[in-house]
Amino acid sequence: MTANAPTRNPYLEEPPTEFDPVEELDADAAREQARQLREAIRHHDHRYYVENDPVIGDRTYDALFSRLQDLEDNFDLDREGSPTQRVGGEPLDELASVEHVAPMQSIDQGGEVQDVREFDDRVARGLADPGFDPDDRTYFCEPKFDGLSVEVVYEDGVYQRAATRGDGEVGEDVTENVRTIPSVPERLRGEYPDFLAVRGEVYIPTEAFQAYNRERIERGDDPFANPRNAAAGTLRQLDPSVTAERPLSVFFFGVLDSSVDFPTNSEVYERLPEWGLRTTELAEAVDSIEDAIGYRDRLLERRDDLPFEIDGVVFKLNDRDACDALGSTARAPRWAFAYKFPARTEQTTLRDVVVQVGRTGRLTPVALMDPVEVGGVTVSRASLHNPAEIERLGVAIGDEVRVQRAGDVIPEVAAVVESNSEGTVDFPETCPVCDSPVERDGPLAFCTGGLACPAQLERAIVHYASRDGLDIEGLGEERVQQLLDAGLVEELADLYELGQLDLTSLEGWGMQSVANLQDELEASREPPLDDFLAALNVPSVGDATATALAREFGTFEAVMGADREGLQAVEDVGPKVAEEIRDFFESERNCEAIERLLEHVDPQAYEVEGSDELDGLTFVFTGTLEGYTRSEAQELVEAHGGSATSSVSGNTDYLVVGDDPGQRKREDAEENDVEVVDEDEFASVLEERGIEN
Known part of the structure; x- marks a missing residue:
C-alpha cells in the first residue's frame, strides 16, 4: 500500500460497535472517523432504502449513527451533507419522483429507558418557553x-x-401499486375532509411472509430477509399486477396535511377509521x-404473538398545538421518540420448515x-x-431455537432452546416437487426423479447449455425459466423440438434471437462424448472425470452399461463415485x-x-502456470497420449508445480514418491519426448 492510499473503511462490512471514548480522540482523528461513518451510513442507507438488501442489523446501524452524532456534537464538525441532517435514501431511478405535501421526517430513537426520560425532559423544557404547562403534557403511544x-x-x-x-x-x-x-380505500x-394527506406503513403479515418465503425457496429463489424487505420490494415493483398478487397490508398512523384540524394525536386515530x-x-x-414506558414493556411481551413485525414503540406528545410549538430539527420532530426493542439476538421462533430440492x-x-x-x-x-440433523436436534414447528452462522456465512439452527411441541419435523418420503420417492x-436424502424432476430440470438445462456443458449460447437462467413457465420445455429433449412460433410468442424473443438459438441447438446435436457426459451433470462427473470415462469406454453406450468394477478402473473414479454414476444411469x-x-x-x-x-x-x-492455463496444459498432455488427473496417487508420474501450489498435492506427491517438477522442468520432459512446447 502506498503512503497516500486510503485506509479501508471498517464500518462498511461487519462494523464494530464498541468505540473509544470521544474524549480520547484529537480533532484530526474525530474528523477522519466522522468521514468514514458518513460514508458507511450512506452505503447502508442505500442498501436498506433503495436496494432493500441491508447488510447490517438495525441496532448496529443505530450505534454507527449515534457515534456520528456524538462526534459532530463534541467536535463541532460541519454537518452540511451529513446523514444526520437528512432522512433515508434517494428515490429509485425506475420510478417517477413525487414531492411530498409535507416533510416525512424520521424519528429520534434509542434503546435504553434513560433515552426516553431524557426525551421527556427535553419536551418539558421546550414547552415552558411558548407558554404551555409542562405538567399537563400527555403522550400518545403506538407500535x-x-x-x-x-x-x-x-x-x-x-x-x-401515493409515494414512498x-x-x-x-x-x-x-x-398504482398502493391502489x-x-x-x-x-x-x-x-364526512371526510376536502383534502387529506396521511402517513401509513405498508407491511406483510408474518404468516403471509413465511408462506411467501416458502414459495420462493421451493422454486429456487432466495427468500426475503425479513417482512420489511418483502414489503419494500413488492411496493417498488414496476408491474402493479405483481404487487396485487402479494399479501400487502397497511396501517395509517399520522396526518401530514388536512383541510380539518385535529386537536390531539389520539383524535387522529379516532377519526381515520371513520373515513x-x-x-x-x-x-x-x-x-x-x-406510563408510556409501561406501554412499551407490555407490547414487548406480546411481540412474538403479534401477526406483524414491530421493532419498538413510538411516543408522541398528544397535544398537536404543543407539537407545532416544539417544531422539528433538520431531520426529526422534537415531539416524538421511538423506543426501540432489543434485537432478537440469536434466539427466535421456528415457524415452518420447507424442503429445497x-x-x-x-x-x-x-x-x-x-x-x-x-x-x-x-x-x-x-x-x-x-x-x-432434524432428528439430532429434535426440532419441531413452534420451538424456540438458537441460530448461528456456519463458517460466518450460512445461518444454521444450532440448538432447541425451548420445546413448545411434541415430536420433530416430519421429513417427506416423496419429493415435494415431482413426488418421486426419496432415498436416504x-x-x-435425495429425490430419485433425476432429469424428470422439475426442480432439477431447470438447473439441469442451465448446466447442459453452460460452458461446462455443451456451451449453447442463449440459454441462460432467465430464458430457461421463461421456457419452463410457458410449458414449452418439460425435459431436455424438448429443447430440440422448439419451433419458431413457440419462441417468438415469448416476451423478448425476436426473429434473430430465435434463429441464433436454433443454430446453437443444431450445432450441439453431435457433441464430443466427454462434453456430453459433463453436460448431463452426472453426480461427481466434472470435465476431468468425463474425459477419463470417455477415453476408457469410447462410446456413450459403453459408459451407460459399465458396471461398478469397470468404472473403478478409471483414473479418479473410486467406489463412491462409481456407485453414484451407476445409480444415475440405473434410474428408470x-x-x-x-x-x-x-x-x-x-x-x-x-x-x-x-x-x-x-x-x-x-x-x-x-498452482498457476505462466505459459498456459492449467486446462491448456492438461489438453496438451492428453493430445500426446498422456493422462492429466486432478489428484495425486501412486499412478501419478509427475506433479507439475506453478505459483501458489496446493500444499495437499505436494504432500501426496511426497507420500507416493511422485517426481515434482516446475514449469521449466515440465517443458524439458516434453522436449525429451520430441514434443514442441
Whole structure:
C-alpha cells in the first residue's frame, strides 16, 4: 500500500460497535472517523432504502449513527451533507419522483429507558418557553411497524396518489401499486375532509411472509430477509399486477396535511377509521412518560404473538398545538421518540420448515423463522442441513431455537432452546416437487426423479447449455425459466423440438434471437462424448472425470452399461463415485429422459487425437502456470497420449508445480514418491519426448 492510499473503511462490512471514548480522540482523528461513518451510513442507507438488501442489523446501524452524532456534537464538525441532517435514501431511478405535501421526517430513537426520560425532559423544557404547562403534557403511544412508510393523498374523498418516503422531501410514485392494497380505500367514507394527506406503513403479515418465503425457496429463489424487505420490494415493483398478487397490508398512523384540524394525536386515530382508513387497536393515550414506558414493556411481551413485525414503540406528545410549538430539527420532530426493542439476538421462533430440492436431487430442509439478528445481519431462514440433523436436534414447528452462522456465512439452527411441541419435523418420503420417492444415503436424502424432476430440470438445462456443458449460447437462467413457465420445455429433449412460433410468442424473443438459438441447438446435436457426459451433470462427473470415462469406454453406450468394477478402473473414479454414476444411469426416469434426448443428440465416439509420445504417463498440475492455463496444459498432455488427473496417487508420474501450489498435492506427491517438477522442468520432459512446447 502506498503512503497516500486510503485506509479501508471498517464500518462498511461487519462494523464494530464498541468505540473509544470521544474524549480520547484529537480533532484530526474525530474528523477522519466522522468521514468514514458518513460514508458507511450512506452505503447502508442505500442498501436498506433503495436496494432493500441491508447488510447490517438495525441496532448496529443505530450505534454507527449515534457515534456520528456524538462526534459532530463534541467536535463541532460541519454537518452540511451529513446523514444526520437528512432522512433515508434517494428515490429509485425506475420510478417517477413525487414531492411530498409535507416533510416525512424520521424519528429520534434509542434503546435504553434513560433515552426516553431524557426525551421527556427535553419536551418539558421546550414547552415552558411558548407558554404551555409542562405538567399537563400527555403522550400518545403506538407500535413502531417494521414496514415501508408511504404518503397517501385524498382529494374530495377520492384516492389521488401515493409515494414512498424517499429522502423525506421527495419520494417514489407508487400510486398504482398502493391502489392494489385491499386496506387502502379508493374513496373515503362518512364526512371526510376536502383534502387529506396521511402517513401509513405498508407491511406483510408474518404468516403471509413465511408462506411467501416458502414459495420462493421451493422454486429456487432466495427468500426475503425479513417482512420489511418483502414489503419494500413488492411496493417498488414496476408491474402493479405483481404487487396485487402479494399479501400487502397497511396501517395509517399520522396526518401530514388536512383541510380539518385535529386537536390531539389520539383524535387522529379516532377519526381515520371513520373515513375507512385502517389504524391499529394497539395504540394508546397515557398520562405520563412512565406510563408510556409501561406501554412499551407490555407490547414487548406480546411481540412474538403479534401477526406483524414491530421493532419498538413510538411516543408522541398528544397535544398537536404543543407539537407545532416544539417544531422539528433538520431531520426529526422534537415531539416524538421511538423506543426501540432489543434485537432478537440469536434466539427466535421456528415457524415452518420447507424442503429445497437441489440440482443433484439432494433435499435440504430450510427453517423459516421470525427475523433474528445474527452477527450483525438480520436473517429469517437457516439451514437444518439434512433429515439426520432434524432428528439430532429434535426440532419441531413452534420451538424456540438458537441460530448461528456456519463458517460466518450460512445461518444454521444450532440448538432447541425451548420445546413448545411434541415430536420433530416430519421429513417427506416423496419429493415435494415431482413426488418421486426419496432415498436416504446416510444422513442425506435425495429425490430419485433425476432429469424428470422439475426442480432439477431447470438447473439441469442451465448446466447442459453452460460452458461446462455443451456451451449453447442463449440459454441462460432467465430464458430457461421463461421456457419452463410457458410449458414449452418439460425435459431436455424438448429443447430440440422448439419451433419458431413457440419462441417468438415469448416476451423478448425476436426473429434473430430465435434463429441464433436454433443454430446453437443444431450445432450441439453431435457433441464430443466427454462434453456430453459433463453436460448431463452426472453426480461427481466434472470435465476431468468425463474425459477419463470417455477415453476408457469410447462410446456413450459403453459408459451407460459399465458396471461398478469397470468404472473403478478409471483414473479418479473410486467406489463412491462409481456407485453414484451407476445409480444415475440405473434410474428408470433418467433412462427415459436420456432415451428421448438421444433421439436428437448423437454423442460422438471418443478418439484420442495427436500422437502417443506421452503414452503411459500421468500428470497432475497445481498452482498457476505462466505459459498456459492449467486446462491448456492438461489438453496438451492428453493430445500426446498422456493422462492429466486432478489428484495425486501412486499412478501419478509427475506433479507439475506453478505459483501458489496446493500444499495437499505436494504432500501426496511426497507420500507416493511422485517426481515434482516446475514449469521449466515440465517443458524439458516434453522436449525429451520430441514434443514442441
